[in-house]
Amino acid sequence: MLLEEVEYVRPTNLEDALAVLADVDGAAPLAGGQSLVNVLKNRVASVDLLVDISRLAELRTIKRTPGGGLDVGACVTYDELDRSPLVRESHFTLGEVAAHIEDQQIRNKGTIGGNCCLSDPTNNLPPILVALDAVMNLRSTSARRSVQAAEFFKGYFATALESGELLVSVTVPPMPARSGAGYASLLVAADAKAMARAAAWIQLGTGGLTITSARVALARVANVPVRDAGVEARLVGAEASDAAVRDACSVAAEGLRPIDDVHGSSHYRLEMARVMAHRAVMQAVDQATAGRNGSESARRGGRA
């Protein structure tokens, strides 16, 4: 598949990039290019001007926020997330998810911003960012605004971004003591597409036995990650035990109708959503119990 002729610019700073995007009709940001270029080659979309933002220094940093959270530039690559001590120290699971997105070549190029702005339901990062309650920071030539991750993903290839707007960074809140994150996917094969996926964040009470707060995001049951209020409500106040969590997760994805395809029926996927929710929450419990970085087993269990 071949690219149609397309113009290309590489602005040297963010202001210029925003200006070009605002001025030129048919301009689109190019980050890692791992989806956009393929889409263009397949000729399912067309762009007149590619605005390469992948090397903008302003978008490539990972910073610690005052409370212990993270501020990740939109053009930070998966490989950088994976290898960042800062990320691993406070948000182990986020690094682990990035470490298992497809293959090394894609991890070298693909960016957190691109992964989110594409809003492909099979992409790995959106559900974990929703579970971690991340905030997406957007900018245009004239304005800045922030949107909760759960509000950012609007549909299949659709986000809250308006024309001329860029995602500049993602702010991930700190992980308080006795909180933990988990992520479970049912993959077609190693590091491949997911058929079912869940990301979870939970907070344990001071005794460490009860879940006091929970966020569970399911992917692949709809076109965007879905916060499962039913499961979350059942988790809050529940004992952090396998049986109680399994019970809470048994209602996951209620009322949703995942797609049918060659990898599995809608019914199978629904059942798998429950299995993944259970596994993700248990991982989160394990991490919360073991401390900030999670136990060895939580790490190894953290298959992306």
Added chain:
Amino acid sequence: MTITKGPGTEQAIRTWSGRSIPRKEDARLVKGQGSFVDDGGVQGQGFAWFVRSPHAHARIVSIDCAPALEMEGVYAVLTGEEARQQCETPFFAIAPPPGSLMAEWPLAVGKVRYQGDAVAVVLAESRETARDAAERVFVEYEPLPAVVDTVAAADPTTPLLYDDAGTNVVWRGVFDYGDVDWALENADHVVKIDRLHFHRFTSAPLECNGAVVDYDLGTGVVNVMSNYQMPMFASMVIGPTIGVPINKFNFVTKDIGGAFGIKIGFFAQIAALALLSKKAGRAVKWTEYRTEHMLTAGHGNERTFLDIEVPVMSDGTILGVKVRAFDDAGAYLHYEPLGAVIWSQVVPGCYKLKHVRVDYTEVVTNKCPTVPNRGYSRMQHLWMIERIIDIVAKELRLDPVDVRKTNYVQPEDYPYRTPNDCVYDSGDLPRSLDIALELAHAEEWRARQRELGTGSGRRIGIGIGSTLDSGTNNFGQSRIINPDLPFSGNGEAAIVKLDLFGEVNVNIGTTPQGQGHETTAAQVTADILGIAPDMVTVSTGFNQANNSYVGFSGTYASQFAVSGLGAVMGAAEKLRHQIVKLAAYALRAAEEEIDVSDGFARVRGDENRAIPFIGLANMVYANNAGLPAELLSEVDLNARYVYVPPFEVPDPVTKTGNLTLTYASQVHVCVVEVDEETGEVTLLEYAAVDDCGRRINPMIVEGQVHGATGLGIAAALYESLDYDASGQLQQPSFYEYHAATALDIPHVDCGSIESASPFTPNGAKGMGEGGGAPLHAVCSAIQDAVGGDGPVVADSHNHWARVHELLHRDPTASRGVAVTSREGPPRVAQS
């Protein structure tokens, strides 16, 4: 695995065959210095792009090429109808009627028969322009109902792909050996399996198809530089169609990035490109893209087995099998219906089944044409046999190891004559199985399996796949399909030449795609000429101009070690003979006194009387005045030899005869863990024992084993090509088709035994295809994990959802199998 150091360090060693010397071709391949089809090109060439149908089945109402031709840089557009007008006859048909009435032309004529069928081809100054122009060839289609179900395709009420043929059935034949009715009547038990299905997949070669075709209008020579793997087959099939005699084709191949049989399929594209080149008066270059490859290059055969009946005695002796098989050829017959006989090279599998009846029907459907895919046609049948063995063991509560050992052809039985008169040359299956079980620690895993019990959410399964890789075809088997075909036997040609400065050069008619022909050909040549493999240059690939080919030349069907190396050895012997003759003259000695070693011919026992190869070559090529005419008539230092395996013509009436020369065997054992909640399968252990007779280069053999193992595991768990009801392929790219990567394939423990073939020049057997053993083994392991009362693993592809279904099937639903047992005391099997 041990790798021997380079020859420079071990000058003293005289025998190079049998040693794992590093591959000669690897240095250039790992340094990016290989030369593949897309690296090539011709002055003034244009770039071709095929216009392909989005519909599975449709009538072509009209084609408007004008908007494409108006574009700048577009040289020509060739449509199907225009191509047909230039052709004398459709492509050569292997099938008798009705299959022969399913005519194929270089491009679709009148209607399209599968998604991706080529209706026209555009030539332009760049690939980009060609592709843009292809979007401006406007084709109006009138969609027709798609035929996608293999078994339903044979039903007379199903719509037809080819009106002229009056049926979708390409070929039907009953293969009836022994007396299966008697066996079913007299067996202690009859195990009946409703349905087994072998799925469609591809070997997904890293390099897609490609060709640079230059129709030289001056000389009429059609130069085809391509990665096509069976060049003479293409010339024979397309030559009469496009009116080009064999001696006006010049097929050339270079490095090839994997072929697996898939690259036998694109002769139609080559024919279309030749006509396009002729029309445009310039060379055309075509490089296939991945989606185009997935949609159109060819898939492996999909086969459905129905109403399987297996007569079994109480001691576990299996008497035979009765089955109806439906094979799906896809939309065009690109090598089919040869597959309808090729499976019968292995009628009883690895076992002494005596009574076999296979009612075989091959149909066309609106899907991509099937082409020989690694393990071609035998793999499907062998998979069914292995499924039967496990299902019999499960249903009769027998140990699958015992059932195999009871029924295997035993070491003392070789040469073993199968019910259809094929001759299994050698082997030791029970020992292969023992080694594989040990390598996979099967006993320990059995214990773990018991320990684990129920309730852990995980299950362990141990699986066995015993299989055969039949190699070196007797093309006479094609007459079982069509008695009028003028084919039988097989062969390969090689030229070994001593060049002007004493260099040794080898040309072969093969088209290696990673099998290391340059290395093994150098090893056997080195042994015969008393030099090191480093001193032998083996030309890469096929070149018609070299004249080292016969009608069967190419690389396919597990035969190089026998036919390719047989030819090389014969030619090297001939050259050695000439060297001796010439040296005897030069050194004034008797021929019996001449030794050939280290690049010299010497008089035995007399150090001072020796002549180097360069001296001998000089005498013939550049300094020949005064040489006796008689000597010159016998010595040209350019030895051509054609190896012809010993075959008789099979009997088309009884469908019997020796269909292949060698039978390599593979026994694989794997251990899987199955996640009860999800159906996910993880391979915990994998062992592969290969017996391919004498190994010329064990490292290369092991490489082939690894490749075939990866491929089979991938097919069993990850790779499948499925069509929806409208005939749309569901996995047209690597987004949907998960071609397995290194992460998916476990460590493979390789074992080997060497049961030399008594029938081949070097004791070797072909082994590259591998017989699909991982498909058998993985399915067997999943069956083991599903357990005794569970349903039958009835599909060769088991993605997680399918395994989940096997584990959680409604207990009242059919398990797909039933056993009827005879009253009365058990009888002993009649042998």
